Amino acid sequence: xxxxxxxxxxxxxxxxxxxxxxxxxxxxxxxxxxxxxxxxxxxxxxxxxxxxxxxxxxxxxxxxxxxxxxxxxxxxxxxxxxxxxxxxxxxxxxxxxxxxxxxxxxxxxxxxxxxxxxxxxxxxxxxxxxxxxxxxxxxxxxxxxxxxxxxxxxxxxxxxxxxxxxxxxxxxxxxxxxxxxxxxxxxxxxxxxxxxxxxxxxxxxxxxxxxxxxxxxxxxxxxxxxxxxxxxxxxxxxxxxxxxxxxxxxxxxxxxxxxxxxxxxxxxxxxxxxxxxxxxxxxxxxxxxxxxxxxxxxxxxxxxxxxxxxxxxxxxxxxxxxxxxxxxxxxxx
Amino acid sequence: xxxxxxxxxxxxxxxxxxxxxxxxxxxxxxxxxxxxxxxxxxxxxxxxxxxxxxxxxxxxxxxxxxxxxxxxxxxxxxxxxxxxxxxxxxxxxxxxxxxxxxxxxxxxxxxxxxxxxxxxxxxxxxxxxxxxxxxxxxxxxxxxxxxxxxxxxxxxxxxxxxxxxxxxxxxxxxxxxxxxxxxxxxxxxxxxxxxxxxxxxxxxxxxxxxxxxxxxxxxxxxxxxxxxxxxxxxxxxxxxxxxxxxxxxxxxxxxxxxxxxxxxxxxxxxxxxxxxxxxxxxxxxxxxxxxxxxxxxxxxxxxxxxxxxxxxxxxxxxxxxxxxxxxxxxxxx
Numbered sequence: 001x002x003x004x005x006x007x008x009x010x011x012x013x014x015x016x017x018x019x020x021x022x023x024x025x026x027x028x029x030x031x032x033x034x035x036x037x038x039x040x041x042x043x044x045x046x047x048x049x050x051x052x053x054x055x056x057x058x059x060x061x062x063x064x065x066x067x068x069x070x071x072x073x074x075x076x077x078x079x080x081x082x083x084x085x086x087x088x089x090x091x092x093x094x095x096x097x098x099x100x101x102x103x104x105x106x107x108x109x110x111x112x113x114x115x116x117x118x119x120x121x122x123x124x125x126x127x128x129x130x131x132x133x134x135x136x137x138x139x140x141x142x143x144x145x146x147x148x149x150x151x152x153x154x155x156x157x158x159x160x161x162x163x164x165x166x167x168x169x170x171x172x173x174x175x176x177x178x179x180x181x182x183x184x185x186x187x188x189x190x191x192x193x194x195x196x197x198x199x200x201x202x203x204x205x206x207x208x209x210x211x212x213x214x215x216x217x218x219x220x221x222x223x224x225x226x227x228x229x230x231x232x233x234x235x236x237x238x239x240x241x242x243x244x245x246x247x248x249x250x251x252x253x254x255x256x257x258x259x260x261x262x263x264x265x266x267x268x269x270x271x272x273x274x275x276x277x278x279x280x281x282x283x284x285x286x287x288x289x290x291x292x293x294x295x296x297x298x299x300x301x302x303x304x305x306x307x308x309x310x311x312x313x314x315x316x317x318x319x320x321x322x323x324x325x326x327x328x329x330x331x332x333x
Numbered sequence: 334x335x336x337x338x339x340x341x342x343x344x345x346x347x348x349x350x351x352x353x354x355x356x357x358x359x360x361x362x363x364x365x366x367x368x369x370x371x372x373x374x375x376x377x378x379x380x381x382x383x384x385x386x387x388x389x390x391x392x393x394x395x396x397x398x399x400x401x402x403x404x405x406x407x408x409x410x411x412x413x414x415x416x417x418x419x420x421x422x423x424x425x426x427x428x429x430x431x432x433x434x435x436x437x438x439x440x441x442x443x444x445x446x447x448x449x450x451x452x453x454x455x456x457x458x459x460x461x462x463x464x465x466x467x468x469x470x471x472x473x474x475x476x477x478x479x480x481x482x483x484x485x486x487x488x489x490x491x492x493x494x495x496x497x498x499x500x501x502x503x504x505x506x507x508x509x510x511x512x513x514x515x516x517x518x519x520x521x522x523x524x525x526x527x528x529x530x531x532x533x534x535x536x537x538x539x540x541x542x543x544x545x546x547x548x549x550x551x552x553x554x555x556x557x558x559x560x561x562x563x564x565x566x567x568x569x570x571x572x573x574x575x576x577x578x579x580x581x582x583x584x585x586x587x588x589x590x591x592x593x594x595x596x597x598x599x600x601x602x603x604x605x606x607x608x609x610x611x612x613x614x615x616x617x618x619x620x621x622x623x624x625x626x627x628x629x630x631x632x633x634x635x636x637x638x639x640x641x642x643x644x645x646x647x648x649x650x651x652x653x654x655x656x657x658x659x660x661x662x663x664x665x666x
Contacts, residue, residue: 032478032482033482034482034483034485034486035486035489036482036485036486036488036489036490037482037485037486039489040485088447088448088451110443111488112485112488114421114447114450115421115481115484115485115488116481116485117447117451118417118421118450118451118454118477118481119478119481119482119485121451121454121455121477122454122474122477122478122480122481123474123478125458125470125474125477126471126474126475126478128474129467129470129471129474130471134462134467134470137458137462137467137470138459138462138463141455141456141458141459141461141462142459144451144454144455144458145365145452145455145456145459147455148448148449148451148452148455149365149366149367149370149452150367151448152367152369152370152373152445152448152449152452153367153368153369153370155369155444155445155448156368156369156445157369
């Protein structure tokens with residue numbers, strides 16, 4: 001894990017100074033006079049993570065030659081929104097581990113985890129209202145609402161084995177692609193003066209780049225959840241099957257199966273008292289065709305995203321954006 | 334209850350047309366293409382409530398002669414933030430009834446209630462970013478963060494019988510006074526051009542008016558929770574004692590009691606397996622002195638708030654603001 005950390009750090013070298021500023025802005029934004037809040041927030045601050053969304057704001061800004069002195073704060077806002085969703089996801093998933101730090105939810109109770117998430121959202125929006133232009137507030141409010149709607153839709157589609165690839169991708173794009181997209185769009189469009197409007201071609205292209213990358217990331221994440229080992233992934237796995245989330249690899253296998261196999265899959269998801277449903281699923285069903293299909297789809301999305309980066313002038317930041325595509329696919333790591 | 338509804342409606346007569354616009358703006362703001370979201374949001378829309386915070390935005394705007402065509406949308410934003418806190422509170426309290434409509438939390442599960450609250454917050458912020466001036470976005474982000482910090486602090490002070498009146502009021506002001514304060518401040522200060530700055534005397538005075546009114550409201554609410562009947566109050570009561578929240582009437586009685594009585598109070602809050610702790614508390618302990626003290630404190634706060642309204646020119650809206658003081662105290666109802 002610390003090897004990966006070192007690799008990420010070396011990859012982010014072109015924006016290392018701005019990443020430090022971003023972390024400073026983030027810390028500053030979540031500071032509070034209340035001792036109880038300060039205590040919780042300190043814990044979240046140590047919740048380092050990959051900070052990939054923040055990095056994308058900075059890298060896209062740099063690679064497109066449009067970064068400003070406000071980009072680190074902008075990146076901190078995006079990261080804060082992501083942190084808020086993580087804190088609330090922990091309540092939702094009942095996940096017991098996340099990045100091998102006890103997650104907020106198990107250290108405190110659900111109650112404070114909900115409130116802490118709300119607090120982080122409010123600080124993210126608050127910080128956005130201090131920027132020179134209103135674009136980030138507007139775009140990020142829309143993004144957060146799309147993200148929440150995606151998660152609500154996902155909850156409504158639990159145990160739906162017939163939602164199809166299109167339904168699955170619409171939800172995954174909303175819940176994950178949206179914030180990646182906003183990060184990249186803001187990185188390219190933010191200049192403190194709203195000079196680059198909604199019809200800005202580079203902004204639109206970078207929004208699509210982020211959306212494709214985020215969707216690919218979610219697909220790979222879903223593959224890891226169904227087959228990964230906790231020690232390698234660094235967070236709880238198997239929670240999707242446990243929670244009734246039918247992800248792309250399973251949808252694909254289900255669609256291609258005969259009725260007996262379908263019934264078996266449904267039973268593993270739903271029968272009471274099954275221990276370790278993801279493991280049982282792996283052992284009972286050949287998931288390989290679904291995993292291959294999902295990985296190919298992720299590769300296709302990353303290829304499409306990479307074509308959008310190619311038009312940018314050659315630079316260390318652009319090279320890192322290309323490497324992030326490989327990182328998302330778990331290639332060369 | 335419908336008698337109270339009629340009384341509220343007649344009281345809000347001076348801003349009735351704007352209240353209708355407010356409700357229209359609110360419905361518009363929470364509309365979504367996702368069927369699952371639309372379904373949940375429809376339920377929240379029927380969750381009528383007193384909409385007191387929205388009314389305050391409009392009444393203060395009208396009474397101070399500073400209302401604009403954007404005030405109804407502003408009021409909708411404040412009400413949406415309140416709705417979001419209610420939805421999350423339902424998860425926190427595990428409250429089974431709220432206004433005798435099944436609350437979101439029991440109709441769906443915790444998971445979707447958390448997401449729905451997040452969705453409502455994001456739509457509130459989103460709507461605020463569409464207003465002509467940035468003041469509401471800025472003030473409401475700060476307010477929401479203070480509100481969440483207050484609730485986090487409250488959770489940290491559970492079972493603390495020594496927090497004192499000052500500690501209790503600081504938390505109550507943060508979690509409840511803050512949004513009342515923002516509603517009244519925005520009602521007075523918002524003009525779409527940021528003409529009335531932070532040093533605007535009327536804006537500051539109306540902020541204090543709201544804070545005092547909100548704090549009084551919270552104190553009365555806490556009195557009702559410990560002694561009220563569910564049928565009269567129209568929502569679950571006794572939840573504070575159940576959740577370990579030591580509110581002003583109890584704090585007062587505790588401070589004035591001998592050690593044996595204190596131990597009895599602590600036991601009723603904490604001993605495992607006690608059924609209906611609030612009822613047991615009422616039967617075992619004479620709470621009357623604490624309730625009298627708390628009600629007097631609420632009256633003092635309302636009196637102070639009313640003095641701030643007196644400086645406004647006489648108008649139907651001002652008369653309603655005065656009547657709201659009585660409403661908060663449960664006088665003449």
